[in-house]
Amino acid sequence: MPNVVEPITAADGTPLKKKLARALFRSKLRAAGLVLPLFAFIIATFVVPIFALMLQGVHNDTFYTYMPRTAEVLNDWDGESLPGELVFATLAAELAKGKKERTVGKVATRVNRQYSGARSTFTKTARKAVKMEAPFKEAILKADKKWKRVEFWQAIKLTSETWTPAFYGAALDYELKLNEGFERKVEKERIHVKLFWRTLVISAVVMGCCLLLGYPVAYLLATLPLKTSNLLMILVLLPFWTSLLVRTTAWIAILQSQGVVNDILVWVGVTSDDSRFSLIYNMTGTVVAMTHILLPFMVLPLYSVMKTIPPAYVRAARSLGATPTLAFLRIYLPQTVPGIGAGGLLVFILAIGYYITPALVGGQSGVLISNMIAFHMKSSLNWSLAAALGGILLAGVLLLYWAYDRVVGIDNVKLG
Amino acid sequence: MSLNYKTIVAAATFAGLLSSNAYAGDLTVVSWGGAYTKSQVEGYHKPWMAKTGKSIISEDYTGGLAEIKAQVESGNVSWDVVDLELSDAIRGCDEGLFEVIDHSSLPPAPDGTPATEDFIDGSLSSECAVPNIVWSSIYVYDSSKVRNWNAPKTMADFFNTEAFPGKRGMRKNPRVTLEFALIADGVPTSEVYETLGTEEGLARAFAKLDTIKDDVIWWEAGAQPPQLLADGEVIFTTAWNGRVFNAVAAEDKSFEMVWDGQIYDLDLYAIVKGTKNLENALDFVKFATATEQLAAQASWISYGPARKSSAPLIGTYHDNPDIQMLDHMPTSPAALTNALANDFMFWADNFDEINEKFNAWLAG
Numbered sequence: 182m183p184n185v186v187e188p189i190t191a192a193d194g195t196p197l198k199k200k201l202a203r204a205l206f207r208s209k210l211r212a213a214g215l216v217l218p219l220f221a222f223i224i225a226t227f228v229v230p231i232f233a234l235m236l237q238g239v240h241n242d243t244f245y246t247y248m249p250r251t252a253e254v255l256n257d258w259d260g261e262s263l264p265g266e267l268v269f270a271t272l273a274a275e276l277a278k279g280k281k282e283r284t285v286g287k288v289a290t291r292v293n294r295q296y297s298g299a300r301s302t303f304t305k306t307a308r309k310a311v312k313m314e315a316p317f318k319e320a321i322l323k324a325d326k327k328w329k330r331v332e333f334w335q336a337i338k339l340t341s342e343t344w345t346p347a348f349y350g351a352a353l354d355y356e357l358k359l360n361e362g363f364e365r366k367v368e369k370e371r372i373h374v375k376l377f378w379r380t381l382v383i384s385a386v387v388m389g390c391c392l393l394l395g396y397p398v399a400y401l402l403a404t405l406p407l408k409t410s411n412l413l414m415i416l417v418l419l420p421f422w423t424s425l426l427v428r429t430t431a432w433i434a435i436l437q438s439q440g441v442v443n444d445i446l447v448w449v450g451v452t453s454d455d456s457r458f459s460l461i462y463n464m465t466g467t468v469v470a471m472t473h474i475l476l477p478f479m480v481l482p483l484y485s486v487m488k489t490i491p492p493a494y495v496r497a498a499r500s501l502g503a504t505p506t507l508a509f510l511r512i513y514l515p516q517t518v519p520g521i522g523a524g525g526l527l528v529f530i531l532a533i534g535y536y537i538t539p540a541l542v543g544g545q546s547g548v549l550i551s552n553m554i555a556f557h558m559k560s561s562l563n564w565s566l567a568a569a570l571g572g573i574l575l576a577g578v579l580l581l582y583w584a585y586d587r588v589v590g591i592d593n594v595k596l597g
Numbered sequence: 598m599s600l601n602y603k604t605i606v607a608a609a610t611f612a613g614l615l616s617s618n619a620y621a622g623d624l625t626v627v628s629w630g631g632a633y634t635k636s637q638v639e640g641y642h643k644p645w646m647a648k649t650g651k652s653i654i655s656e657d658y659t660g661g662l663a664e665i666k667a668q669v670e671s672g673n674v675s676w677d678v679v680d681l682e683l684s685d686a687i688r689g690c691d692e693g694l695f696e697v698i699d700h701s702s703l704p705p706a707p708d709g710t711p712a713t714e715d716f717i718d719g720s721l722s723s724e725c726a727v728p729n730i731v732w733s734s735i736y737v738y739d740s741s742k743v744r745n746w747n748a749p750k751t752m753a754d755f756f757n758t759e760a761f762p763g764k765r766g767m768r769k770n771p772r773v774t775l776e777f778a779l780i781a782d783g784v785p786t787s788e789v790y791e792t793l794g795t796e797e798g799l800a801r802a803f804a805k806l807d808t809i810k811d812d813v814i815w816w817e818a819g820a821q822p823p824q825l826l827a828d829g830e831v832i833f834t835t836a837w838n839g840r841v842f843n844a845v846a847a848e849d850k851s852f853e854m855v856w857d858g859q860i861y862d863l864d865l866y867a868i869v870k871g872t873k874n875l876e877n878a879l880d881f882v883k884f885a886t887a888t889e890q891l892a893a894q895a896s897w898i899s900y901g902p903a904r905k906s907s908a909p910l911i912g913t914y915h916d917n918p919d920i921q922m923l924d925h926m927p928t929s930p931a932a933l934t935n936a937l938a939n940d941f942m943f944w945a946d947n948f949d950e951i952n953e954k955f956n957a958w959l960a961g
Contacts, residue, residue, distance in 0.1 A: 286691025297950035300691070301942060372957040438764075439829040462814050545769075545815060545959045553956070559663040561949060562692070 462544030486520030640894025752858030766834030
């Protein structure tokens with residue numbers, strides 16, 4: 182006969198399990214209620230904008246919004262020879278409408294990104310389109326000679342497609358061609374891939390410099406008596422609280438060829454007045470300034486980890502015969518790995534997105550991909566390309582994060 | 598525009614929304630800051646406020662259309678009048694970011710000449726904007742520094758590293774830079790844009806730039822070049838003439854401008870689409886770009902007034918009656934002997950493509 186286990190019941194007869202679940206549910210609800218504002222805030226100001234922007238990288242409906250019928254009739258065009266009268270007539274009608282509603286400029290700017298010079302062709306033809314009569318093909322061809330080029334029509338057809346991989350292609354130095362697919366740009370016009378690599382390398386170098394400089398400082402902070410270490414801590418934090426621009430400008434004054442460092446070197450006799458070192462407006466300047474600015478992000482996590490390491494461990498290793506080097510490498514260093522991981526990750530990810538400092542001190546060899554993104558957001562207004570570049574950067578960071586988790590383990594990171 | 602687009606913009610201007618509603622004046626005028634904004638406050642803002650009894654909030658920005666686009670797309674416009682470069686005015690007008698201004702409604706010159714004829718030729722080409730000043734890109738050297746060369750005189754000298762060894766400052770932008778290269782290479786100013794429009798011409802400009810590439814320090818903000826020159830970081834630098842004048846007149850620097858091959862351009866006022874202060878904005882733009890105000894501004898900075906009728910009214914520097922402002926303007930006869938007008942139509946068409954090539958050239 183099987184054993185029937187009676188569920189334990191509470192005083193009022195309901196099963197205890199159920200009662201507990203109900204009690205927990207209530208407190209869970211309360212906890213969720215407390216987190217909800219932050220959660221909503223993050224969704225509204227962080228997650229939604231990022232996804233919406235990512236979408237911009239593959240979705241651009243400018244052409245379709247303002248010239249829907251032209252986009253539709255172009256759908257049936259084979260892309261091999263000049264389109265027929267129907268396409269020209271639709272185009273003329275929509276150009277005239279665009280002229281009246283002042284939307285033709287938006288379309289023109291959009292097509293101009295695909296085909297240089299399209300802007301004036303569109304605005305010029307739109308001006309004339311108001312008075313055009315059939316046959317429209319003849320009239321439009323007469324308005325501007327670009328309409329006679331099949332490549333021009335191919336570019337228009339490409340921009341008329343709402344969903345397009347063209348921007349991601351451009352972000353990797355590939356050009357999208359109708360009926361042919363992606364084609365790599367010629368050597369001297371490739372730029373983005375180069376900048377992505379440069380960004381990764383400079384960020385890694387900055388991270389390395391921060392670690393080399395920050396580790397001893399953090400060690401000192403963690404081991405010195407409280408009075409001295411507090412003073413040191415203020416010295417670490419003081420620049421942290423100073424404006425980024427001020428610190429960057431200070432580096433210009435220090436590093437430029439007529440600056441403090443070069444003056445001292447000339448005075449000491451290391452170099453002559455005519456051959457001063459170029460320490461700024463190049464990669465060196467970017468690395469130096471960024472290392473200084475990001476140093477606290479390395480020191481603070483390292484310090485918080487080192488603070489918790491009992492000095493007895495190293496002492497024990499020494500008393501068992503380990504040399505100072507061995508004791509450091511085998512006992513102390515492994516215990517600080519969570520701090521190194523946290524600091525390294527923080528510095529690297531911040532460095533990847535830096536653009537003000539490289540813009541000011543980077544010259545031509547110290548410019549990063551973020552400068553390009555800022556340019557397309559701010560100046561050229563090509564937000565789709567900016568989104569594609571940003572999307573690739575984000576994917577790269579997530580990939581590195583994943584690799585890091587695989588190698589070191591994200592649970593090992595300690596931020597404080 | 599699609600929904601997702603609006604969401605980004607709405608989120609991007611979230612902060613702006615909070616701050617813009619906090620304090621609303623009668624009119625917000627946005628310009629480039631520094632000595633330039635100062636000249637506008639003295640020449641336009643103060644007289645307008647005195648005349649109408651309304652208040653103006655003056656804000657600074659660094660150019661570009663991103664903020665304006667964000668404000669217009671999200672429907673939360675906090676800037677009313679913006680001072681723009683011509684290329685941005687045209688691009689923004691195309692993108693529908695600005696109100697159309699009826700040029701025939703602008704006040705005539707004191708002698709009755711209609712505004713459409715009083716503004717210098719071609720300057721009213723954007724129907725969304727009204728020009729206020731003519732500014733110029735030139736190059737400049739510091740005559741107080743002892744060098745073993747004679748003073749440079751031509752654009753070719755800027756590119757001559759043998760006779761003039763040392764670093765040069767240039768704006769990190771293909772605009773003006775490529776034109777300078779062609780002028781230095783011997784292309785007459787009248788043929789510069791024609792040449793630049795061809796594949797070979799563009800290659801020729803880059804080839805000329807190649808000869809000084811290792812000697813160039815690239816600047817991005819207008820305040821940088823006078824600083825680079827004062828620090829002795831460069832021997833020459835391209836610059837905007839008003840910034841240089843300010844360093845000379847207000848800070849007693851001994852900078853000398855070389856006007857040969859100068860490229861002049863316009864700054865304009867445009868009204869942001871969807872502003873709540875449209876009436877005030879229109880009134881301000883008409884007031885500020887009238888003959889008398891343009892001439893008043895010219896005593897504060899050496900940018901030329903965009904109206905021909907302002908020229909006879911230009912006086913001396915507000916702080917020093919010995920400085921005749923007309924001598925320092927891009928529109929003075931001496932400055933115009935070998936000058937080029939920036940072809941904004943060329944750049945509106947070709948900027949994206951050439952800029953891509955320029956960036957690739959820089960990184961290469």
